[in-house]
Amino acid sequence: MQDNFEDLTRAADDVVIVGGGLAGLFCALKLAPRPVTLISAAPLGHGASSAWAQGGIAAAVAEGDTPEAHAADTIAVGGGIVDEAVALGIAREAAPRIHDLLAYGVPFDRDLKGRLAVGREAAHSARRIVHVRGDGAGAAIIAALSDAVRRTPSIRLIEGFVAEALLTAEGAVTGLQLREAGNPAARPVLLASRAVVLATGGIGHLYAATTNPIEANGCGLAIAARAGALIADPEFVQFHPTAVMVGRDPAPLATEALRGEGATLINGDGDRFMMALHPLAELAPRDIVARGVFAELAAGRGAFLDAREALGVRFAEKFPTVHASCIAAGIDPATQVIPIAPAAHYHMGGIAVDHRGRSSIDGLWAGGEVSSTGAHGANRLASNSLLEAVVYAARIADDIAGSAIPSPAGLPDALVTPRGAAPDATAVMRLRTMMSAHVGVIRNCDSLAEAVRSFAEMEREATSITVRNMATTALLVAAAAWSRQESRGAHFRSDHPAEVPALAQRTMTTLAAAREVAESLRARPLPRAAQPLIA
Known part of the structure; x- marks a missing residue:
């Protein structure tokens, strides 16, 4: 244009x-x-x-x-x-x-x-x-x-x-x-x-499995952070528990409203696994449902959304968008269960x-x-x-x-980024795969440390502004997740599975602080005490 x-x-x-x-x-x-x-x-x-x-x-x-x-x-x-x-x-x-x-x-x-x-x-x-x-x-x-x-x-x-x-x-x-x-x-x-x-x-598109469009790649967060803006709560990423797993990127979404209408979650054995995990079962908070689905997949039992009894032939009328996605993938949700997995959904x-x-x-x-x-x-x-x-x-x-906006100032003589380069598809896939594997539904210290080091290196060396922006945002998320040594809401650490009352406060950080975490981990590959990102 x-x-x-x-x-x-x-x-x-x-x-x-x-x-x-x-x-x-x-x-x-x-x-x-x-x-x-x-x-x-x-x-x-x-x-x-x-x-x-x-x-x-x-x-x-x-x-x-x-x-x-x-x-x-x-x-x-x-x-x-x-x-x-x-x-x-x-x-x-x-x-x-x-x-x-x-x-x-x-x-x-x-x-x-x-x-x-x-x-x-x-x-x-x-x-x-x-x-x-x-x-x-x-x-x-x-x-x-x-x-x-x-x-x-x-x-x-x-x-x-x-x-x-x-x-x-x-x-x-x-x-x-x-x-x-x-x-x-x-x-x-x-x-x-x-x-x-x-x-x-x-x-969401920083993750290999997401329900978000390709444009949701963290660019706005990155350009604000590089300009020095304060960033809040970057470690908290919500994974929708019922993305439809039919080989599409991004994955189609099976809305939570389906469960509100009585659809259930079952594993490959036909068991409603959420019944044992929370009193609200399928209507538990999203982080709990996402971890429940993740556990079934990790155990090899599979996870499925079952709307056959709750909706049956009414599925197409009540939820036409989900119905169309299923039919396109060869699944009739009125008579068949829908394969699901957690996917990055909201930040x-x-x-x-x-x-x-x-x-x-x-x-x-x-x-x-x-x-x-x-x-x-x-x-x-x-x-x-x-x-x-x-x-x-x-x-x-x-x-x-209600604000008095000053007249625009003169623009700089030099461009912030003089030349562009095509995004390296291999680098993008590496970043997205690492985010899903290391900064996903379940996290731990060593995996997060590896992600922080990798994203910092990608940010420094990227020739593509798109890849650099993606790496900047990924670094902010991973560094804050490494620093929060507890589990809270959508942030779950297998090495720190409990909430720590003293950490019941929001994260306020900057890109400079995230880079300091990366530098400390580069200098000391073994995990050490968390940096003071939380304030």
Whole structure:
């Protein structure tokens, strides 16, 4: 898209939003009629994890439910480190944000009386998940918001470019360095702006098994970290326990709502293995279910989702997206069990932000999965991610609307990354394989130390900006996981299987601190005391 160069650089007074998922689209719409430049790596409506979300949005909108009960459920599964004020604030803003989405044309399911229909998902104490056609919430929301964005004159949409570096001066944002997506040899573009919103999504594609699109490779987290941003809770990665294992990358997702409707988890012997692991069985918190599935696979018994009795012939009508994925793989879920495995699904960590979505760098906001608000703690409650994205996107828009944004400064004479190189497919696969094997569902000291050393070396030696960004984020995750010598929420250490009460606090770290961990491990290959990443 070389013909976009002049268009990219013409309106430096715009607020620049990077990311075409739910947080980016919603923030752009909420900022209207203020001029916004929206940068999307993929064509709008594609490449965003939001569009793949099957569960829906958690909101206490049903009779008898309350935001306080919703917040209590969020806190209960968060491993003791949820910011309780943040969780309650998000729960209380859920209903207004749902009505915003309705106004933008999102066709949420309704019951026979015209009220919003709500479903049940794991670890929720009430039916409070708002859906679209059973399992199509993400796609429907992104489609409606994409249409609204294209109709909004104040939003200038630039598709097909990725942000590869954040420009800063004296601790404040001055702009971005962009490059045409998929064309590392293209001439980079510098875009001046004193107000940048990163909404670039998560890190799932750093893992060999993931439910996330290829664009979810941690680039936004990496460019913020390299600019000096404070990073929160990077070790906490949620693995969805029921990715459909049919040889696809990324793996199709079998939504948790299936278990909410009565589907069960069985092994190859036909035993419901979750019954012995938690009182809620299949509706236990995701980290517990993921480890249960992982254990069955590790033992060679296999793991399967069984919806034959609970749904049967109703499967196609109730969950058309999952049904289509199964049929394409030669599985009829009405009559056959579905092979499953845990897969990287959601990152609770990210760029540390305050209640307004502000990062530690002046002029940089972050929303959606690239951010870490404290709402999820060590383990995200099902369907809270889309809610957090719209709540913080609206807060960011309000904060920017009430802020005096300085005029753009001059751009640097030299590029941050003068030349690009094609990503080395072997290096990418090595990184993804190591993340799954060493920084996955179950972790230990020696494997994490090996990962930290490897990712630090990859970051130093990468000739491709894509590989360097992936290695930067992988290093942050692995170093924080090595440093947290306990098990908490989605972070499970086989060598430290218990929670340590003294460590019931969030991680706040930087790329410099992660590099220090790597250097200490390079100097001393044998494990030693954890570095002080947790503060």
